[in-house]
Amino acid sequence: MNGPQAHWLADGRRLHLNHGPIDLIVEAFGEPDERRAAYEQAVARFQTILIEVVEELPELRLPAFFLAPRDFAGPTARRMEAAVMPLAECFITPMAAVAGSVADEILGAMLAGRRLDRAYVNNGGDCALHLGSGRSMTVAIAGTGNGMADRVGIRAEDGVRGVATSGWRGRSFSLGIADAVTVLARTGAEADAAATLIANAVDLPGHPAIARVPARDLAPDSDLGEQLVTQSVGALSPDEVARALDKGLAVAEDFRRRGLIAASALFLAGEARISGSVTLAAPNKHAQEEFADA
Known part of the structure; x- marks a missing residue:
């Protein structure tokens, strides 16, 4: 496996960071000097983040226990554990929050000492967001049957700083049959963990048309x-x-009532369910706005 890689995408605005299974798209908005410093900080933090997670991987693969948090050494591992703890009444491991936690950690590094208007870190569709006062961002979500045609607008005052998607068609395993479940939450890690469990719950156990291994x-x-x-x-x-x-x-409504998520959108076979305030915009309504993909 090659070491950490960093390069600019063709548009010259977005930074691509890759190391093994971690594949990030990073973009910052603000004054040029602030953006430049933020990108440098992201690259510096990225150098060791995978190694840190791998060092604690055996314990991270074990189930979390409700009200019994473990004391992990690395900051990303601690984010993972914190995200799954409130959900640990059922089976869940910190790995359910790994993508969102990595996104949160890199975003945190970008923001340290910086003044940015907006920023996002997209880790394979699980995103951590920064929105300055009065700012907003449009996030493209999958699973509606229109590819990336649907958008969710997020404002600074909404308190949403993480967006994640889970489902059996995604890159991670799912116990359920949702084509996609997108969750909006306070952090990328919290959105990631909640999306995993909501997607697991979209299910028809024992149905003969569903193949499982x-x-x-x-x-x-x-x-x-x-x-x-x-x-x-x-x-x-x-x-x-x-x-x-x-x-x-x-399950989504339970999480929302408990304050664990802000909203979610569930998709299966061309049908959808919405929990909370999620407004899907018309396909071309935000064609000229910057957006992150979830």
């Missing part, structure tokens, strides 16, 4: 072990789609 058969070191992860979803009736989505919506 033990996670360990696909990845021997998976934190999910022998739990069955979804590999394909066949034809479902409208009633079945509605039933699966409503199961996920119940």
Whole structure:
């Protein structure tokens, strides 16, 4: 595996950081000197972040226990544990929040001592956001059947600083059948962990059209072990789609009532459920605005 890599994308505005499984798109908005310093700080922090997580990986792959947090050494690992602790009434490991936690950590490094109008770190669709007073950002979300055509507008006063998406079609394993679940929360780590569990809850256990295999058969070191992860979803009736989505919506509403998330959007087979205030904009409404993809 190559070491940490950093280069500018073709537009000259966005920085691409890559090291092993971590693949980040970073963009900052503000005065040129502030932006330049923020990018330098992001690159510097990126040099060791994967190594730090790997050093604690065996413990990070073990389930979290409600009200019994572990004392991890690295700041990213601590973010991961903190994000899953409020959700640990059911099975969850800190790995459910790894992408969002890495995004949060790099964004935190960018902001240290800097004055930026806006910034985002996109880690494979799980995003950490910075919005200065009065600022806003448009985030493109997947899962609606229109690719990246739908947008969610986030304002500084909304208190949302993390957006994450989970589902069986994504890059991580899922126990459920959601095409996608997008969550808006206070941090990228919290959004990541919550999206994982809501997506798991969108399900029809035992349905013959759903193919599942033990996670360990696909990845021997998976934190999910022998739990069955979804590999394909066949034809479902409208009633079945509605039933699966409503199961996920119940979990999303519980998380929202407890203050763990701000909002979420659940998608399956062309249908959707919304929890909280999520307004999907028309495909070309924000064509000229900068946005991050979640």
